[in-house]
Amino acid sequence: MHVGIEDLDELILKCRDRKARDYIREAVGSYRAGSYRSAIVATWIAVCFDLIGKLRELALAGDKEAENQVHELDEITRIEDFQRALKFERGIVDLAFKMEMISPLEQVDLIRLQEDRNRCAHPSLNLDGERYAPPAELARLHINSAVNHLLMHEPAQGKFALDRLCSLIRSQYFPVNDAEALKFLQNGPLRRARPSLPRNLTIILLKGIFDKSEDYMHSTRTVCALNAIHVMHNAQYSDAMREYISKQFEKLDDTKLNLSLDILHKLKDAWLHLDYNQKYRLTKYVQSIPQKDLDELDSALRFPPLREAALRRLRGVTLADFDKVFFWFLNDDIMDKLIDIYLSSPTFEAANQAAKLLTMYKGDIENKHVIKIIEGASKNSQVSGSYELDNLIKTLRDTKKVPPEDFEELLEINGLGKYQEELPF
Numbered sequence: 443m444h445v446g447i448e449d450l451d452e453l454i455l456k457c458r459d460r461k462a463r464d465y466i467r468e469a470v471g472s473y474r475a476g477s478y479r480s481a482i483v484a485t486w487i488a489v490c491f492d493l494i495g496k497l498r499e500l501a502l503a504g505d506k507e508a509e510n511q512v513h514e515l516d517e518i519t520r521i522e523d524f525q526r527a528l529k530f531e532r533g534i535v536d537l538a539f540k541m542e543m544i545s546p547l548e549q550v551d552l553i554r555l556q557e558d559r560n561r562c563a564h565p566s567l568n569l570d571g572e573r574y575a576p577p578a579e580l581a582r583l584h585i586n587s588a589v590n591h592l593l594m595h596e597p598a599q600g601k602f603a604l605d606r607l608c609s610l611i612r613s614q615y616f617p618v619n620d621a622e623a624l625k626f627l628q629n630g631p632l633r634r635a636r637p638s639l640p641r642n643l644t645i646i647l648l649k650g651i652f653d654k655s656e657d658y659m660h661s662t663r664t665v666c667a668l669n670a671i672h673v674m675h676n677a678q679y680s681d682a683m684r685e686y687i688s689k690q691f692e693k694l695d696d697t698k699l700n701l702s703l704d705i706l707h708k709l710k711d712a713w714l715h716l717d718y719n720q721k722y723r724l725t726k727y728v729q730s731i732p733q734k735d736l737d738e739l740d741s742a743l744r745f746p747p748l749r750e751a752a753l754r755r756l757r758g759v760t761l762a763d764f765d766k767v768f769f770w771f772l773n774d775d776i777m778d779k780l781i782d783i784y785l786s787s788p789t790f791e792a793a794n795q796a797a798k799l800l801t802m803y804k805g806d807i808e809n810k811h812v813i814k815i816i817e818g819a820s821k822n823s824q825v826s827g828s829y830e831l832d833n834l835i836k837t838l839r840d841t842k843k844v845p846p847e848d849f850e851e852l853l854e855i856n857g858l859g860k861y862q863e864e865l866p867f
Contacts, residue, residue: 637678644686647668691716
C-alpha cells in the first residue's frame with residue numbers, strides 16, 4: 443500500500459496510545475524533514491511503548507501471561523538491569539506474536555522494522571566508513587506498518603479477546619436490543635479488531651445460536667451481538683455466515699425448525715447466506731407448520747422471504763387451532779384470520795368460542811378490526827344471535843379504538859342498536 447505524505451497525519455490519529463502517538467508524530471516530522479533514520483528509530487520506540495502499554499492493559503484485565511511480563515518489566519525498572527531490558531526489547535515482537543496481538547505476516551514486518559532500527563541507531567553494525575542511509579520509501583513503509591499492524595488496534599486480539607467477548611455476551615447484563623449491543627461492543631476489543639477476531643467470534647456465536655440447553659434470552663443476546671458485528675465488521679461477518687449458517691440449519695432436526703424462524707427474522711442477512719436446500723426446507727416447513735408451532739407464524743409473516751409460505755399456512759388455520767395455540771401477539775394477518783373465522787361461524791357454539799378468543803386478544807385489536815367486526819356481525823345470524831356478542835361489543839367499546847360517539851353510531855348503522863349505550867352529556 444502506497445502511503446503518501448498527505449496520509450501520514452491520518453496514521454497519527456489512528457494510534458490508540460498517547461505515548462505511541464507522540465512518537466509516531468515525531469517519526470512523521472522526521473520523515474518530512476528528510477531524517478529517515480530518525481523516523482525509523484522513533485517508529486520503533488512507538489512500537490515498544492505501545493506493546494508495553496497493551497501488556498499493562500491485558501494484565502489489568504486478568505491475562506496471566508501479561509501479568510508475568512508486567513512483573514518482569516517492573517523488576518527490570520526497579521533494579522535498572524539494562525541487560526535484561528535489552529533482552530526484553532529484542533524479544534518484544536515475538537512476545538506480541540505469542541500473545542496473538544499480531545499475525546505471522548505482521549510479525550515479519552515488525553521484525554524488519556526492528557532490524558532497520560538497529561542499523562539506524564547502531565553504527566557498529568555497518569562496515570567501516572559506510573553510512574547507512576535508508577530510503578524515504580522504507581521509512582514511510584515502517585510508519586505505515588507500525589500503525590496498521592499494531593498501534594491502531596485494541597490490545598486483546600487472540601484467544602484472550604475471544605474468550606472475553608464470549609463471556610461478555612453470555613452475561614445476563616449484555617444488551618438485548620441491537621442499538622445497545624452495538625454501543626456496548628464498540629467500546630471493547632471489537633472496536634479496532636483485526637479481521638480474524640470478528641470472524642472467529644461470528645463463527646462461535648453461530649455454532650451456539652440453536653443450543654437447546656440455552657434459554658430464550660441467551661438466543662436474543664447472541665442475535666444482538668451478531669447484528670452488531672454485521673455493522674462493525676460486515677466483510678468478516680458475511681464471510682463467516684456464508685461458511686457456517688447453512689451448516690447450523692442442517693443440524694436442526696425437522697421437529698426443531700420452529701427455533702429458527704424468530705432468529706431468521708431478526709438476524710441480519712441470515713437468509714441471504716443460506717444455501718438453496720435450507721431455503722427450500724424452511725419454506726416447506728412454514729407452508730405446513732404443525733399446530734404446536736403455530737405461534738411462530740408471526741415471525742414468518744413478518745419475514746419477507748417466507749411471507750407467502752406463511753400466508754398459505756394461515757389460510758388453513760381453523761378455530762380449533764386458535765383454541766389450542768396461544769399466540770403471544772396477533773399481528774394484522776392473524777387477527778384478520780380470527781375475525782374472518784368468527785364472522786363466518788356456522789353455529790352459535792362456534793361464534794361464542796371465537797368471540798371469547800377475540801376478547802382474550804383484545805390488546806391486539808385495532809380501529810380497523812373493531813369496524814370489521816361490527817360491520818360483519820349482523821350479516822351472520824349465528825353471530826348476531828350468539829350470547830357472547832354482547833360481551834365482545836363491551837370489550838370493543840372498552841378498547842376505545844373507535845371514539846365513543848362513532849362507536850355507538852356504528853352499532854346503530856349496522857343493525858346492532860340494541861347494544862348501544864347512552865352517552866353522557
